[in-house]
Amino acid sequence: MKPRRRRFDAGEYLVRQAKTRKAMIESGIDLLVIADPSNICWLTGYDAWSFYVYQCVVISADSELFWFGRGIDAPAAHITTHLPEEDIIAYPDHYVQSAEVHPTEYLAQVLKQRQLDTGHIGAEMDNYYQTYRGMHLLMECLQDATFTDATALVNWQRAIKSPLEIEYMQRAGQVIERVYDRVLEIAEPGMRKNDLVAEILHASTQGTEEFYGDYAAIQPLIASGPEASACHLTWDSTPIEKNTGMCLELAGAHNRYHCPCSRTLHFGKPPKKYRDIEAVILEAIDLVIDMFRPGTTCGEVAHAFTMLLRKNGYEKDNRCGYSIGLSYPPDWGERTMSLRDIDTTELQEGMCFHFMPGMWFDDWGFEITESLTVTPNGGQVLSNVPRKLFVK
Amino acid sequence: MKPRRRRFDAGEYLVRQAKTRKAMIESGIDLLVIADPSNICWLTGYDAWSFYVYQCVVISADSELFWFGRGIDAPAAHITTHLPEEDIIAYPDHYVQSAEVHPTEYLAQVLKQRQLDTGHIGAEMDNYYQTYRGMHLLMECLQDATFTDATALVNWQRAIKSPLEIEYMQRAGQVIERVYDRVLEIAEPGMRKNDLVAEILHASTQGTEEFYGDYAAIQPLIASGPEASACHLTWDSTPIEKNTGMCLELAGAHNRYHCPCSRTLHFGKPPKKYRDIEAVILEAIDLVIDMFRPGTTCGEVAHAFTMLLRKNGYEKDNRCGYSIGLSYPPDWGERTMSLRDIDTTELQEGMCFHFMPGMWFDDWGFEITESLTVTPNGGQVLSNVPRKLFVK
Numbered sequence: 001m002k003p004r005r006r007r008f009d010a011g012e013y014l015v016r017q018a019k020t021r022k023a024m025i026e027s028g029i030d031l032l033v034i035a036d037p038s039n040i041c042w043l044t045g046y047d048a049w050s051f052y053v054y055q056c057v058v059i060s061a062d063s064e065l066f067w068f069g070r071g072i073d074a075p076a077a078h079i080t081t082h083l084p085e086e087d088i089i090a091y092p093d094h095y096v097q098s099a100e101v102h103p104t105e106y107l108a109q110v111l112k113q114r115q116l117d118t119g120h121i122g123a124e125m126d127n128y129y130q131t132y133r134g135m136h137l138l139m140e141c142l143q144d145a146t147f148t149d150a151t152a153l154v155n156w157q158r159a160i161k162s163p164l165e166i167e168y169m170q171r172a173g174q175v176i177e178r179v180y181d182r183v184l185e186i187a188e189p190g191m192r193k194n195d196l197v198a199e200i201l202h203a204s205t206q207g208t209e210e211f212y213g214d215y216a217a218i219q220p221l222i223a224s225g226p227e228a229s230a231c232h233l234t235w236d237s238t239p240i241e242k243n244t245g246m247c248l249e250l251a252g253a254h255n256r257y258h259c260p261c262s263r264t265l266h267f268g269k270p271p272k273k274y275r276d277i278e279a280v281i282l283e284a285i286d287l288v289i290d291m292f293r294p295g296t297t298c299g300e301v302a303h304a305f306t307m308l309l310r311k312n313g314y315e316k317d318n319r320c321g322y323s324i325g326l327s328y329p330p331d332w333g334e335r336t337m338s339l340r341d342i343d344t345t346e347l348q349e350g351m352c353f354h355f356m357p358g359m360w361f362d363d364w365g366f367e368i369t370e371s372l373t374v375t376p377n378g379g380q381v382l383s384n385v386p387r388k389l390f391v392k
Numbered sequence: 393m394k395p396r397r398r399r400f401d402a403g404e405y406l407v408r409q410a411k412t413r414k415a416m417i418e419s420g421i422d423l424l425v426i427a428d429p430s431n432i433c434w435l436t437g438y439d440a441w442s443f444y445v446y447q448c449v450v451i452s453a454d455s456e457l458f459w460f461g462r463g464i465d466a467p468a469a470h471i472t473t474h475l476p477e478e479d480i481i482a483y484p485d486h487y488v489q490s491a492e493v494h495p496t497e498y499l500a501q502v503l504k505q506r507q508l509d510t511g512h513i514g515a516e517m518d519n520y521y522q523t524y525r526g527m528h529l530l531m532e533c534l535q536d537a538t539f540t541d542a543t544a545l546v547n548w549q550r551a552i553k554s555p556l557e558i559e560y561m562q563r564a565g566q567v568i569e570r571v572y573d574r575v576l577e578i579a580e581p582g583m584r585k586n587d588l589v590a591e592i593l594h595a596s597t598q599g600t601e602e603f604y605g606d607y608a609a610i611q612p613l614i615a616s617g618p619e620a621s622a623c624h625l626t627w628d629s630t631p632i633e634k635n636t637g638m639c640l641e642l643a644g645a646h647n648r649y650h651c652p653c654s655r656t657l658h659f660g661k662p663p664k665k666y667r668d669i670e671a672v673i674l675e676a677i678d679l680v681i682d683m684f685r686p687g688t689t690c691g692e693v694a695h696a697f698t699m700l701l702r703k704n705g706y707e708k709d710n711r712c713g714y715s716i717g718l719s720y721p722p723d724w725g726e727r728t729m730s731l732r733d734i735d736t737t738e739l740q741e742g743m744c745f746h747f748m749p750g751m752w753f754d755d756w757g758f759e760i761t762e763s764l765t766v767t768p769n770g771g772q773v774l775s776n777v778p779r780k781l782f783v784k
Contacts (some may be wrong), residue, residue: 002755003618005628048608048624051519052723072710072752075622093710094734097727100545102518126494126525128444133518133541149525152491181501194604198597205590205627212586212629219607226395230467232440235597236397237604249770255628271762318464320484331444335489341488360464365395 003079006045010082012162016043016099017065019157022059023320024150030119031060032150033107033138037328038325039154040067041256044083048076051328053096054103060116070096104134108139108141117142122150128330152266154165155336158325165257165325166373169352171211172259173371173383175252179203180211180263180385187392189242189267193222193235195289204252214253216260221249228365231358243268247358252383253330258324259334259382260354262367265390277366278389280312281357285370285387288355292372292379298343303355306341314359321355324371347374398437399647400475404554409457411549416542417749418451422511423452424542425499425530427521428722431546431649432459432776436475440468443521443720445488446495452508460499462488496526500533509534514542520722524708537714547728550717552742558765559651561744563603564651565763565775567644571595572777579595579784581634581659585614585627596644606645608652609724610704613641620757623750634638635660639759641750643724644775650716650724651774652746654759657782669758670781673749677762677779684764684771690735697732697749706751714748716763744774 020043024032034040037051044057046067055069058261066087067077074090077083091106111117121142124130126149139147161169180204187196200220207213223233224246231249240246244267251260266274283304291301305320321339324332332354337345339355351374359369372379397631398525412435416424424765426432430444436449438459448460460468466482469475483498485758495712503509513718516522518541553561574595579588599605615625623641632638636659643652658666678695683693697712713731716724724746729737731747743766750759764771 005619005625031562047626048622049613049626049722050624052725066707070710072623075752076625079619079622079625094732096711097714097730099724106778123524128520128522128523130524131518132515132522132524132527133543135524136517146416151525190606194597194599194606198594198605201593201597205586205593207586207629212584212627213590214628215611215626218444220442227397227471229473230440232442232462233397233468233471234439234607235440235604236606237599239399252767318462319488322489330441333444333489335482338489340486 005080006082008045008164012164013044013082016157017059020059020154021061021155023157024122025121027150027153028120029061029122029148029150031058031116031121032153033058033121033123034154036124036127036154037129038326041237042158042326043154044081046077047080047256048073050076054134055105058116059123064114064116068110068312083296087191088164102137104138105141106344108138110141116143119251120148120154121145122148122199124151125149126151141371152336155334158334159323159336160348161325161352161373166350168255168257169259169325169373169382171254172252172257174211175204175207175213175254176250176259176261176375176383177385178208179250179252183248183265184390184392186242187265189240191240192237194237196240197222197235200250204250207254207272211254214256216251216253216258217327217329223247223365226363229360229363231360231365241266245270245274245364245366247365249367256326258327259371260324260332260369261371261383262358262369263385263390264366264368267392270389270391274366274389278368280309280314281366281368282387284308284357285355285368289370289372289379289381292347292353293376294347294349296373298337298339299341302339302341302343308335314355315358320357321353324352324354349376395704397472398474400437400556404556405436405474408549409451410585412451412546412698413453415549416514417544419514419542419545420512421453421514421540421542423449423450423661424514424545426516426546428516428519428546429521430718434718436473437547438469439472439648440465442468446526448499450508455773456506456508460502461558480681488546494526494529496530500530501564502735503534510536512540513537514540514545517541518543544728548763550726551715551728552740553717553744553765557728558742560647561650561651561765561774564644564649566603567596567646568651568653568775569777570600571644572641575640575657576782576784578658579632581632582633584629585632588632589614589627592642596642598666599646603646606648608643608645608650609719609721610643615639615757618755621755623752623757632659637662637666637756637758639757641759648718648720650719652716652724652761653763653764653777654748654750654761655777656758656760657780657784661782662781662783666758666781670760671699672706673758673760674779676700676749677747677760681764681771684739684745684757684766685768686739686741686766688739690729690731690734690737690739694731694733694735708749708751712749713745714746716746741766741768
């Protein structure tokens, strides 16, 4: 008896595949080659840390769908997807990380055998897992097909979450609550930063009694004192200093779904600048949460936030959030919508966002953020971490 | 006073840059665009989880070298590199994850301004962090240049480690020793797998009193019972069962350098098949360790292992190892040398490998692996985790 690990029933995957096929037909795409592991997982359930070698899911506008990957990863496809044996196709190991041959050359042969090598083929041409060389060779091998950039086509189908997906994100929200409980319990000046991160990772993986913690697509980002001017630093062993602020950009995860949540923790009495920005950011969150309802645009949310910042004498020249959901490294964002002035996408019920009003200054930083889902009554937060500047 | 986090002095980076320039000149490359975060870090020290957006280091065969990335990540470049202010170049935030504009279009403008837009430009065309679209647009914008695939050009310069790099890897080796101490102490049937991984991540981040644990480029891979037939599964909350074997593929990391080390842990008395394969793998490790000396080829190591397997009635149709060192997700391998028959690379002193004789069968798996460095007296292991089938 083969082991099985499936997170949604076959029906939910069929709905997702049907949505994708509809979008393909609307774009005139006959065949789609999906290399983004988040899209692969969303379409089929496939889940393994095998994306460091080439793998993809191929879906046709009519009825074909197969997983294509390295031989030693085929068992993971059997375990984690509902795909029948014949739709799990493995390439030989000498195609792995070779300067001579590329897995997409083997894929081209498979497509020819299955008579899928003509028509209009879409591919994710701006994705980490679809390299220039792989794409170029696939095009060279399939001279009877035309190619089009279908980056984010599947990502867009993921934008509106099903009830079970939202439940997974709320469970991730419970995981991140535990993480901050642990941080507040244990963090103190003198502690090595890596020892704090050890506790963070322990709590985020342990999760709750009911819901396990999965790995987040981004490692814990922590920076204290002047280093908090840089928003994407990971840890080292320098001790936490007294009388400094520390930004924590963390996420809970469950079944690959994420609930990012950032907070700032100040050791000792915070200077006035921390209290000033705290008041503005809390007001901003109250303001925008109410805007996360169908019909509002991403740009309107961003604009309202920018105006509030300006009224208070602050500027922020980078996006203040993005859509979230199922994800793999290196990004827990969905890479579709961004909360910025130029994004005119209308919000719809069931979309999920990380509202990320991080403020980074010359020699300090401040982050209080919320993940939420769009409902007819405004945004519903996915976790209940106390929303304030933490002081210890 | 700006904070600083630097892992090597300016001199070591200059040596690395000089090696790279020599290789560029030998390949007729005037300018190299490096998007692989491992190569960026190795060349400059830049270290942040910012590779989910486009970033690169540009190096010319003569004297130019600059970091190019997102505005909010420029502070991390100041903190982690020795680069002067003028060689840290940021692009505006609306280039981030946009369907309309791409950071490489902005990069093209920078190259034109600096009169670096002619000649022969090398780029990493088969790397996760150089997408087809980004590459294609860069080529389109720079019509006066010719382009060549320079995938792994920098990776090859990294192959022979400096003494300090080997020291970092040995520290990573001490970290992984602590991890297995913790696993053996705490793992038991009935425990949820995520609770075991929570302990693994805690120990691997805590490291030792002297040496902190950095994040490994691959999350802990654990699979027990029949799931161990799949080698790249991560965890869920199913409990560990009695009388099963569990494969653990883990690494210690320190300052981004890795020491991978896999072991198998059996709960209860192991069946004969575990003891049989244990004997063969231990014999194989003894055999090949001695071969990791200058002059042996990767293919010879692989061949010796294959022959020993066959003599004992086993087959393995995938590579049995690869070069290692500094790395970022999704891969802790260096993506140059593979231990497989077709790889004729000669070993040199200071190269480092993960010898990975993982054996995956229909409904179980077995892993005992070692990371080691090449010396004139044979391979020197980077960690001292007891080399045996663990039984609890």
